Amino acid sequence: MASLVKLFQNCKISGLLTNSAKCIVVPERTIYKFIKKPSPGTGHAYRRIVHYPKEYTVKPLDVTNLAGRDPVTGRVVAKGIGGGIKHKFHWVVFTRDGPKEGPPQIERVIDVIFDGCRTAKVALVAVGDQLKYIIASENMKPGDIIKTSRFIPRIPVRANEGDAYPLGALPVNTKIHCLEKNPGHPYHMITAAGTYGTITRKFGEHVVVQIPSKIEIAFHQTCMATVGRVSNIEHGRTPVGSATRKRELGYRPRSGLWQRKTGKHGRKIRKPPPMRIAKPPGAPEPKAIRLTEPTLALKSNY
Amino acid sequence: MRRSAALFAQHGDFMFKRHWLIKGRRVPQDDGSEAYLKSLGIEVEDALEYVNRKPPLPKFVVDRGWLPQKEVFDHTHPLWKEEKCHEFGDENVLLEGIPQAQVLTKSIVIDGLPPNVQQFIKNIEIPAKTHTNMKKNVMYSCMFDAEQKKKPIKRTLPGKPAHYLPREYGISERRQSRLLISKTLRECDKLAGIAICSKRQVFTDALFVVPFKRYGDLIQMEITTESYLVAKTPIAALDTKSSTDNQLPDLLPLKYTISMPQENIYLLRDEYPIAKLFSHYHPHTIFLHFSPHEVKNLHETPVTESQLSSRSMLKAFAVAASRARQDYGEHVNDLEKPIVVQSIQLNGLSFQFGVFQLNTLNLGDDNGIKNVWFNGPTLPLCSECAYKLGRPVLAGYNPDVFRYIYGFYRNEGT
Numbered sequence: 001m002a003s004l005v006k007l008f009q010n011c012k013i014s015g016l017l018t019n020s021a022k023c024i025v026v027p028e029r030t031i032y033k034f035i036k037k038p039s040p041g042t043g044h045a046y047r048r049i050v051h052y053p054k055e056y057t058v059k060p061l062d063v064t065n066l067a068g069r070d071p072v073t074g075r076v077v078a079k080g081i082g083g084g085i086k087h088k089f090h091w092v093v094f095t096r097d098g099p100k101e102g103p104p105q106i107e108r109v110i111d112v113i114f115d116g117c118r119t120a121k122v123a124l125v126a127v128g129d130q131l132k133y134i135i136a137s138e139n140m141k142p143g144d145i146i147k148t149s150r151f152i153p154r155i156p157v158r159a160n161e162g163d164a165y166p167l168g169a170l171p172v173n174t175k176i177h178c179l180e181k182n183p184g185h186p187y188h189m190i191t192a193a194g195t196y197g198t199i200t201r202k203f204g205e206h207v208v209v210q211i212p213s214k215i216e217i218a219f220h221q222t223c224m225a226t227v228g229r230v231s232n233i234e235h236g237r238t239p240v241g242s243a244t245r246k247r248e249l250g251y252r253p254r255s256g257l258w259q260r261k262t263g264k265h266g267r268k269i270r271k272p273p274p275m276r277i278a279k280p281p282g283a284p285e286p287k288a289i290r291l292t293e294p295t296l297a298l299k300s301n302y
Numbered sequence: 303m304r305r306s307a308a309l310f311a312q313h314g315d316f317m318f319k320r321h322w323l324i325k326g327r328r329v330p331q332d333d334g335s336e337a338y339l340k341s342l343g344i345e346v347e348d349a350l351e352y353v354n355r356k357p358p359l360p361k362f363v364v365d366r367g368w369l370p371q372k373e374v375f376d377h378t379h380p381l382w383k384e385e386k387c388h389e390f391g392d393e394n395v396l397l398e399g400i401p402q403a404q405v406l407t408k409s410i411v412i413d414g415l416p417p418n419v420q421q422f423i424k425n426i427e428i429p430a431k432t433h434t435n436m437k438k439n440v441m442y443s444c445m446f447d448a449e450q451k452k453k454p455i456k457r458t459l460p461g462k463p464a465h466y467l468p469r470e471y472g473i474s475e476r477r478q479s480r481l482l483i484s485k486t487l488r489e490c491d492k493l494a495g496i497a498i499c500s501k502r503q504v505f506t507d508a509l510f511v512v513p514f515k516r517y518g519d520l521i522q523m524e525i526t527t528e529s530y531l532v533a534k535t536p537i538a539a540l541d542t543k544s545s546t547d548n549q550l551p552d553l554l555p556l557k558y559t560i561s562m563p564q565e566n567i568y569l570l571r572d573e574y575p576i577a578k579l580f581s582h583y584h585p586h587t588i589f590l591h592f593s594p595h596e597v598k599n600l601h602e603t604p605v606t607e608s609q610l611s612s613r614s615m616l617k618a619f620a621v622a623a624s625r626a627r628q629d630y631g632e633h634v635n636d637l638e639k640p641i642v643v644q645s646i647q648l649n650g651l652s653f654q655f656g657v658f659q660l661n662t663l664n665l666g667d668d669n670g671i672k673n674v675w676f677n678g679p680t681l682p683l684c685s686e687c688a689y690k691l692g693r694p695v696l697a698g699y700n701p702d703v704f705r706y707i708y709g710f711y712r713n714e715g716t
Binding site: 034057058059060085088105106107108110111113124126127128129130131145244247248286287288289290291292293 | 319322323326327328329330397463464554555556557559560562600601602
């Protein structure tokens with residue numbers, strides 16, 4: 001602490017202004033190289049980068065596989081990823097936008113397509129002169145007509161599979177997927193193959209949904225949800241089968257060591273936590289200032 | 303073992319630097335000084351930006367001289383227009399296939415070729431020698447030609463998606479179609495004799511461009527045909543006045559322009575490859591080449607049978623429409639003399655036949671007389687044509703295909 005105080009005492013703003021170009025030359029071998037390596041599980045995927053164009057398109061997009069590496073530092077962040085068959089990416093539109101009043105918007109399913117980048121199948125949907133991909137539901141097939149509306153009637157609607165309505169418009173016990181977590185916020189839950197949530201009850205302006213992990217969460221009634229179960233229900237029951245197949249799926253070989261504490265081989269049965277209300281999206285974090293120190297060679301991301 | 307890490311573990315300098323890394327990242331707290339200074343009319347600037355700022359450098363313009371400027375495809379482009387144009391080209395297919403093509407071209411669809419053409423084809427007798435020649439032609443086009451190009455197909459073994467086989471070399475699909483068309487037409491010439499043969503001419507890679515408005519939307523078709531057979535006299539039209547009462551299919555909730563790319567940069571123009579001065583300028587038959595590697599859906603799923611037929615239909619429409627606009631001018635509506643175009647589309651070794659009759663170019667609404675598309679059969683020329691155990695094999699030759707082609711060649715609509 002004493003050294004810090006001493007350092008700040010020596011700082012003079014006048015010298016900084018008059019001789020701004022001056023810098024201390026330090027031999028390279030004495031520089032400490034600190035690299036900030038991100039940790040997995042913070043909302044960034046280290047499997048692939050998708051090269052999105054400026055405008056939405058249904059043309060399958062090119063990807064760059066990352067093999068678990070952080071694209072900024074080039075360091076391995078997520079172990080066990082690499083190789084595999086390269087698949088093109090289908091740009092899925094999760095937001096199902098419909099009219100707030102009047103009859104629902106009608107769309108037609110053109111095709112149900114296998115997508116190698118996700119477990120569920122995707123459906124090509126057409127309306128007007130627009131084409132888009134959505135997550136396919138269990139029994140969706142080409143030629144199906146699906147409806148989308150944001151209107152919440154007094155009596156719950158009788159929805160068919162693939163229709164998208166606000167949670168408040170759907171009756172209790174309806175199976176749903178592609179659930180909007182916060183109204184207007186681009187984050188959707190329940191999109192993996194074979195999963196579904198169930199509307200259990202309603203209170204006030206909130207609707208309680210039991211998500212696939214059996215936890216109950218209350219969402220605002222205007223959150224959009226798609227009726228039915230996500231397609232490819234066999235996915236969970238299908239064994240990988242062989243080490244080669246695992247490599248084809250983009251996983252690297254690993255040791256078969258049994259690790260007691262990972263919880264991989266089952267969890268302890270406990271009472272599920274009480275129902276909670278979905279957390280609203282947080283405010284953006286304030287921008288921090290990085291104070292410089294001449295002998296520290298810092299990467300730009302640190 | 304490197305001991306420096308252990309030796310420097312308690313090093314004060316290192317510890318200070320580690321500590322600095324954590325504590326050197328600070329979020330500045332707003333103490334209201336900036337707002338206060340602003341209220342006094344004092345401009346506030348970031349200190350670091352002020353120190354680091356550089357005087358603006360004078361812009362150094364390189365005189366490119368005669369070098370052409372790089373074309374920028376945005377609203378500054380000389381061909382940029384506010385109104386978007388829907389385009390149909392050689393590599394497009396319509397999403398909905400035939401029903402969408404019907405709405406787009408205001409046409410009704412009749413299954414099977416026109417009765418007079420069917421009867422004409424039925425009565426044709428082809429000598430055995432011609433079939434022998436045709437078999438030779440097929441084998442030459444698919445196996446014996448000297449072209450060696452890298453084939454586009456990337457085959458994998460079933461059940462082994464990671465295993466890639468080496469790319470094959472051989473005759474390209476386009477070359478195969480081109481040879482097959484030219485050799486088949488030569489057989490037709492030989493069989494028909496000088497009286498018919500002198501009335502026909504063949505053009506390759508003919509370009510047709512036709513702009514039109516449908517329900518107020520601007521559409522431009524720009525297509526080429528692999529071979530374009532023209533005749534001295536036009537094919538006589540059929541009486542299709544009954545088409546007035548027919549209804550066009552309902553595409554709801556789709557719009558009829560779905561899957562047609564829209565562009566702001568375009569040049570509207572009319573193109574018909576043959577001048578009016580030439581004696582053989584009446585459209586007769588178009589030969590089209592289809593390759594699944596060139597013609598694709600935008601979402602990269604295989605092209606369906608209906609989409610394939612609709613491609614043939616739209617191309618025949620474009621040929622007839624460009625011819626009509628050349629003959630009757632840009633503002634033509636219902637045609638005095640309908641234009642008939644026959645179409646043969648090659649998909650590998652399968653042939654798809656059709657006849658289009660253009661009755662009207664009044665495409666503003668759905669009322670009045672409509673155009674007619676006779677959707678003919680799709681026939682395979684042979685079941686197999688490849689080397690087997692080092693020997694060329696042609697199996698399952700279908701003589702009906704040449705009968706249809708020769709029937710189309712001879713047809714004059716009477």
